[in-house]
Amino acid sequence: MFKKLIKKSRAKSPWIMHFDCGSCNGCDIETLACLTPLYDVERFGIINVGNPKHADVLLVTGTVNHRNKAVLKNIYDQMPDPKAVIAIGACGLSGGVFRDCYNVVGGVDKVIPVDVYVPGCPAKPEAIIDGVVQALAKFEQKQAG
Amino acid sequence: MLTFTPNILKNLAAKPATRKYPFVKREQFSGVRGELYNDIDNCIFCGMCSRKCPTQCITVDKTAGTWVCDPFTCVFCGICADSCPAKCLHFHAEHRPPSVERETISMQGEPPKPKVKKKAKAAPAKEEAGKKAKAEPEEAPKED
Amino acid sequence: MSNLLLLLIVLPAIAGLVCYFVRSSSVRTLTVTATGAVLTAASLALLGQGSFVFEASGLWESLVTVLDFALLFVVLYYGFKLKNLLIKVLTVTQIVLLGFFELFMLDHGVSVPALMGDNLALVMVLIVSIIGSLICIFGIPYMKEHEHHLNLKKSKQPQFFLFLVLFLGAMNGLVLANNILWLYFFFEVTTFCSFMLIGHDGTEVATKNATRALWMNSVGGVALVLGIIFAYLQTGTLGIVEMLAAGPAAGALLVAVGLICLAGFVKAAQLPFQSWLLGAMVAPTPVSALLHSSTMVKAGVYMVLRFSPMYEGTFLSHGIALCGAFTFLACAALAIGQSNGKKILAYSTVSNLGLIIACAGINTPLAIIAAVMLIIFHAISKSLLFLCVGTIEQAIGSRDIENMRGLFKSMPRTAVVTIIGILSMLLPPFGVLLCKWMALEAAADHLFVIVMLALGSALTVVYWARWAGLLMGGRRIESTPEKQPLFTRGPLMLLCAGALVFAFATPFLYREALVPMFAAAHAASHGNILDAATGGFAIYPFIMLIGVGALFAMYRALRSDVRRTSPYLGGAHVGDIEDGSFLGPMETAVPYQASNYYLGEVFGELRLTPWFNIAAGGLIILMLGGAL
Amino acid sequence: MEGLVLALLGIILAPMAGGLLAGTDRRVTAWMQSRQGPPILQAFYDVFKLFGKERLMVNRWQVLCCWIYLIAAALSVGLFFGKADLLLIFFVQAAGAVFLVMGALSVKSPYSQVGAQRELVQILTYEPLLILVFAGIYLVVGSFNVGDIMAYDAPLLRKLPLMFIVLSYALTIKLRKSPFDFSTSHHAHQEIVKGVLTEYSGPALAIIEVAHWYETILILAVCSLFWATNWFWMIVLLAATYFAELVIDNTMARMTWRWMLKYVWSIGLALTFINFIWLHAG
Amino acid sequence: MIPNEHPVTAESLVSEVMRKKNEGYRFVTMSSVGLEDGTTDILYHFDKDLELAHLRFNLPTGEKAPSVSGVYFAALLAENELRDLAGLEFEGLVLDYNGTLYLDPSVETVPLVNNVKIVDKKA
């Protein structure tokens, strides 16, 4: 019973944390916009938390550069299981327009495992919402498997 | 103090401004650069898009007749579509849906005429691999 | 009976002399330990016998008078030696007044019982004998270590233990005295002992602070002599019991009582006399522990409490309540600004004594019981805490609480004992808090008193909670168990156990011992109010659930399926997960550093003390003036 | 016996009420911000989810402290419903609050440390106010006992209107609402991250959340004493009070604790004195 | 060549910058551009009432430039940036990040200069 409740709750209360890994702000503000009245992801029980220890879903925007890759790893490690990672925007997916730059690692999945990729430059709030929904579906899969 | 009260009371009385996405999808504005796709039937494999693309995420193989784009690198700037001489690149207004693994858009088309028709290999096309289309020889790209 | 009294009062003096003259350390250890055991046994036996009144022979009476003058002259000698005018003047005043009183006023024909033991006195004897002895025993290894640090050529321990043990006897005498002149004598002995002990280390600060303690307590002495003379003139008796029998006082007698209370204030280091007790911190820790918990300051509150029936319902009573409450509040505020562990303890002591005195001033049966219980619980917890700080200081070389961060890691046992000690000062189900509860209930009718108590108790929470909190943390390192001598660990453990056991015994103590004792003695008709107000602790088993809950919480905490992680440092943490260091500017690792807020701009000692002293002085003048 | 039953009932029902209230709070707040907001049961989803997460801790003291916080909070609610003594209830509650602080202090994290210090300042601010409110109630009713207070035959609000305002300061602080959400806030965007809660996660965080519900209920229960003569008006009073809290939360910036200490103490004490003198005069 | 620019030398640089300051110019920023011959041009941009003025300083390879952060505090960020991106060193920088302003040790070559290895950053 309790297990079922927890499972149900998990899908209804994904707390997100956003980390900017060197983005141009485009994807960040679209992520932030998801919280605001027009998109209001709190409808899905999503809360934007500021601290990896409270987060279920990590939203990463930006190219991942050499200085912040360690930070990204640290943050990921401080999240309690079960957790999911969503990479947002061309930068987070591959480095985007900056992928040839010397300081760009290029893609979140080079540092931590990524569950959902949300393309766009920037990804639209709707796309980000879709991404979170997919991440939740993945939670369920992980539990089943 | 409390100067914001009228605003919140007004909000309380009015309907929330929230758009009910994804349950209700509002109509997109026309001209929005959502998902990029290629009318592969019309593509002449000139490679202009791949040269102009600021992220260099398009690969065009003229001989094999493939057009491959990395949607995870594309920044949806629309330069390719603007510069495409065949005007076969378009954007859906809907954004490209997120995915759970890496993807590429690879499309198999009819390579331009001058070359001898090759057996097109069945590329692992995610997007529907285009039906073989006839490309006009006159529209073959001019090289600098 | 008389043998027991002899044991309690005279034996310590003899034991002290043995320590002084036989310079062997093993004899000293034996003497101190044995004296402690005997005192404990004797005090328990005395308790078993219940209340009594004891007439001493005339010989004793004369002996006390002679010793009294002798002591005053010794003090005068020190006044000259220290070239301190205040001490000289105050002592001469006492000699003159007392001489005049003995020669011209006192009717030597009428004799009063010299000693008596009622419930209050017996409780005090228990505290002095048991807790005092434990502290003395703790002192044995402590002083060895202490002198080791100082590299003394010739041990000064014989002298140290002379006064330490003598102190216990004097305290027992003080609380058992019925003849008020005897009380005065023992009062002076404690003054003198504390002077010697504070100055023990002989450093410049020690001498200075000892001198301050001496002159301030001499002020108390003068007030006491005056009080005695006035009281005698009004009542015609020297017996405390006889005076109390006369019931609530008025007019000049009230002034006399006020003066005696003033003497108590000085002893109890109430504002504005707190500085001597703070200065006493320079002495070795056992001395501080003794002064703060079971002796000296408790003598002060004892006197105020002792005379409480005489000022019941008078303006003086309100004044005393206000003074006490003000000290409670002010010292709690001062403690906030401190990071020196011993100073925090000192301010907390003064603050709690203020609470006791406020209770005495509120002067309802409930308040009086609260006061007595506070004396007991405070003595246990405070002595424990002093011993803890002493132990920690000897181990880490600092008494600054900031240096005790994560102490659990290196000294797990001491840290836990300290935490328990601190919690016993502020949380339910421990006794100190219950007394505070009773005090607040009793004070609810007094607007200013309750406001000050409310603010003060919140301040108290702040300085205790942060100290306890910072001791925690760190992983327990199994490979280096803490080693301590038996005589260090023994008293710590016993006192800690005492704090825990007494917490659980509170309702029993309240219902079975104190209510009948004081409610009856005070005003029997008030008994039912007591039960109504505190629910007679009927609810107590329920709060005890906190204790049970704590056990459960401990069980949860020890369950092992926890993944450890480093603290959150903005993702910049580097190195070991225990370290708490992060990668700062210029690729350098920045070590963890944190600190409590001491709010120097509000709670700074130098800033606040003058104002508090002025206010407290004003209150005392109001209190005495109101009595007129 | 009846007391015991009521107490148990309180302990069981309070978190349910607290969770529902938290959900409603979030919903109404969202409406005030022109958002749709989460489902009413959201608070429960959150807590259940947290219970299902991995235990990730810096040290074991935290676990100890959060459990004691919960137990103390639950007990204080139980004591209230069991009609015990107000001051005692308050002390038990304070014990929990102290453990919350100590848990935060036990971790080598500057955020948690700063949060703990701020929490202490908050305790320092509201504790005396609460004691004074209780003293005010005592002056009117002549008892600290909840049962006696409920039995009093006129609404206390009439005699202690200013003390109700004083209580509402304590309520705002306890609810961690603007302008007093310093030590930890319901929103992530705070300079000290989550303050005292920074280092808690998963089940431990759930425990703290439930304890917070208990505390909310406790202090609302104290509010309800101000109109205990009539169920209807009691509920109206509570609803109005809570709504006022929401309005305040949504129309004020977060202030600083220095400001709070100055402002709340001076206003609180002034109101107390006026109300007490008025009581004496009246 | 940009309008309103003046060449300066290593000796005159600081005093020229000082003069700009005394004339009431606001410091805008510095730019650098590598030249064919391997030397680097450093441009100092100033502004007064929306008029730009520039100083051009040619820094030979391997030499240190004098820092102007003592004159204009704001120059410290620009100089540290050039230290990172173009590998230029400045003498007397008020707060010297020594090549760690932007770059992590894992970036091994000077970004705007081809094939030049970054040497021990922390030294």
Place this chain on the structure above:
Amino acid sequence: MSNRTVIPFGPQHPVLPEPIHLKLVVEDEIVKEAVPALGYVHRGLEMLATKRDYHQMINVCERVCGICSMIHAVCYSQSIEELMKIEVPERAQFLRVIWSELHRMHSHLLWLGLFADAFGFEALFMQFWKVRERIMDINEATAGNRVIVSVNVIGGVRADLSQEQLRWILDELEIVEKEVKAMENTILNDYTVKSRTVGAGVMTYDQAYELGAVGPTGRGSGLKSDARMLGYGAYKHLDFEPVVHPDGDSYARSWVRFHEVYRSIDLVRQAAAALPEGDLAAKVKGNPEGEVVMRVEQPRGECLYYVKGNGSKFLDRVRIRTPTFANIPPLLTMVPECELADVPVIVLSIDPCISCTER
């Protein structure tokens, strides 16, 4: 034992939308020392000038920052246009102004929201962002993307505004103006807001000038400097007066930005009224050669591009001095001796944009 606490403020920190790190040393929450560590957003995109041709570079420059991307593109295009002596059609210049001012508006509204968030006023944050969505809709409907609009090309613009679109924009701006007006009393006069912003992070006129503060940060200290006064693009045809406030504290800076929203609405109206007919873009032939310094006014202040071309389609050097880069030294002097709680307020008061600072 010192009673100091060292706080690693960032790189990941909820108050910072972007990763930077400040080592804060505080004593009783008074900041005694603040040392920044940068490089968490540095990508090194200036170097792409040697790997992408000068047309493609425009899309890179747009992504220096996703907030005022339009204006970066304008500045870059103007640099190239100046090097290559390209005459940009009037209509294109006016359209650039319209989109630029729309960007300024959404940037300021975004900032006002974040600023409200910095002092814990969540409802106000929500309200500003709700209004902002109207501007985002305008962007999306007219330029095809919400944030990075990509309408600039060398020589002009790629997209046009039809008459109905213009009318719709003006109608929307009407609403925006009304809704923003409804918040004026709160952000500028509310007691709690003012007690957090007034006197926080004071910078005098002289300091501002000496440290080279730009944009609203400088104008909040009474510095009457705004690159739009240069009259680049179509600004020379428009009636424009910069918004200035003399106080130099966080309040003054928010006052300036708040009023600039009105000013931008006004500019869009003027531009829409004066929008001439004509081509969208001039033809571009050849490659840029030579050096140029170009300045434009971004929401955060003056932005400067230094571009050097060598006659090939790749550029020798593109150097971008963004406004926040200029505003960081002022910030470093504002933070010490403030309260910890004021750190977010003060940091945000310069409207920092780290992605542009570090590029």
